[in-house]
Amino acid sequence: MWRTSSLPNTLLGPGNVLSYQQNIGLVRLDARHGFGEISTALAGSLPLGVQQTVGNLGYEQFFFKTMVASPYNFGVSSKQIFPVAIDLPTVSYRSVHIMPARTVEEIIVDEIAARLGKDPVAFRMAFLRLPRARAVLQRVVTAAQWGKAMPAGFAQGVGVHMESRAFTACIVELDGRDPNQCKVTRATIVIDVGKPINPSGIEQQALGCLAEAISLVLNAGLTIKDGLIQEGSYNQYRFAKMRDFPKQTQVIVMPDVGEPIAGMGEVGMSAPSGAIANAYARATGRKPRKFPLNQQPAFTPTPAGQLPAPVFV
Amino acid sequence: MPTYNLTVNNQVHTVDAPPDMALLWVLRDKLGITGPKYGCGLNVCKACTCLVAGKAVTTCAIKVKDIGNRAITTIEGLASGPGGTTLHPVQQAWLDRDVPQCGFCQPGQIMAAVDLLSRTRTPTDADIDAIENMCRCGTYGRIREAIKAAGALMA
Numbered sequence: 001m002w003r004t005s006s007l008p009n010t011l012l013g014p015g016n017v018l019s020y021q022q023n024i025g026l027v028r029l030d031a032r033h034g035f036g037e038i039s040t041a042l043a044g045s046l047p048l049g050v051q052q053t054v055g056n057l058g059y060e061q062f063f064f065k066t067m068v069a070s071p072y073n074f075g076v077s078s079k080q081i082f083p084v085a086i087d088l089p090t091v092s093y094r095s096v097h098i099m100p101a102r103t104v105e106e107i108i109v110d111e112i113a114a115r116l117g118k119d120p121v122a123f124r125m126a127f128l129r130l131p132r133a134r135a136v137l138q139r140v141v142t143a144a145q146w147g148k149a150m151p152a153g154f155a156q157g158v159g160v161h162m163e164s165r166a167f168t169a170c171i172v173e174l175d176g177r178d179p180n181q182c183k184v185t186r187a188t189i190v191i192d193v194g195k196p197i198n199p200s201g202i203e204q205q206a207l208g209c210l211a212e213a214i215s216l217v218l219n220a221g222l223t224i225k226d227g228l229i230q231e232g233s234y235n236q237y238r239f240a241k242m243r244d245f246p247k248q249t250q251v252i253v254m255p256d257v258g259e260p261i262a263g264m265g266e267v268g269m270s271a272p273s274g275a276i277a278n279a280y281a282r283a284t285g286r287k288p289r290k291f292p293l294n295q296q297p298a299f300t301p302t303p304a305g306q307l308p309a310p311v312f313v
Numbered sequence: 314m315p316t317y318n319l320t321v322n323n324q325v326h327t328v329d330a331p332p333d334m335a336l337l338w339v340l341r342d343k344l345g346i347t348g349p350k351y352g353c354g355l356n357v358c359k360a361c362t363c364l365v366a367g368k369a370v371t372t373c374a375i376k377v378k379d380i381g382n383r384a385i386t387t388i389e390g391l392a393s394g395p396g397g398t399t400l401h402p403v404q405q406a407w408l409d410r411d412v413p414q415c416g417f418c419q420p421g422q423i424m425a426a427v428d429l430l431s432r433t434r435t436p437t438d439a440d441i442d443a444i445e446n447m448c449r450c451g452t453y454g455r456i457r458e459a460i461k462a463a464g465a466l467m468a
Contacts, residue, residue, distance in 0.1 A: 204411070207455070208450045211448075234447050239447065242446070242456065243442035
């Protein structure tokens, strides 16, 4: 579960953004296991016997500073991470720092655009720093027909992302007629990975990231109570199933124009995550602030220290 | 320990097993048939799905004593012909569409699809939505396409 607060540290000039400061509090990334050999494991674990080691904090700040960037030209801007060490074993999964940091930024970008009275796409076009970022956005706007008439309770949402020399843009359509049970009905994703090697694999990764974005933004959350995670398995942790995945999807891989090979995989997470949150805001009129956004059904947690009994039919 | 005669992939196996042992563990640990995967053990993720008497069953959630003389089909038994060289249409559709990513849930996904297509060759989106098998890689879009393509191959 993650939260975002409202526009606190953004300085808006007349029609312009002069400064953007984002502070990110997250459960720490535990990299004390090192990177495949003993020296980095030892370095990450020093000093021994404490929860928040200097070595691990160093790794985490390094990852954050080298991997999380903003595609926008927002004047004097900064992003800082404040990791919190907790007594729960954690491991990394797709897009640990980048997805929450960039998704929140995409939400705030929509809100800045609204504050300045600009269309979310036009605002992004004006502030995206790099031509390749603008190119993927332009392509998705055409393919997804941005701004087309939507039925009552439905809305489009847009997100743009840049990571590891790759660029993505996504427009989703979201059914928000029941604001507590929103559903993504269509997604269009454009991705520029520099030199595409395996287009089928790129499409797969982009669609997998879409499934994960739907899960983390709308449905799947972990509840920590008295130091214990309450969700026991996939019946309680609501990661996307077949019925949650949109029936209309399109992935457009930008052609090779001589750019170097860029990243793929995690790169696909942030644009759909931002697009879904922004579509939710536009469809329901609610600000996306606490995730997952959909209402979670009540469940009886498995008692602590006890393995659930196997179910027989 | 009681003895059970199980027909798995058209072959009769005689196994000694505790009556309450889940069929999944009989298949994997006693018979060495490892296509059905262990995910949750709670009948939730469905990675262990096999066919029992032609119907999709989560083998983590059925006891060996309850099988009786019903025939069991695992992913290993889907292909036919000498040496299993002729793929089942669902397997072929999966290959044609390059469905798997990590692959762990895919035997269960394929068996669930075989069960659905045994009931209808032209499943609706609602029929496919009723499949509850988890895929943590998120291959759902291509699974949906492959099921429809396999239905067309089988028609």
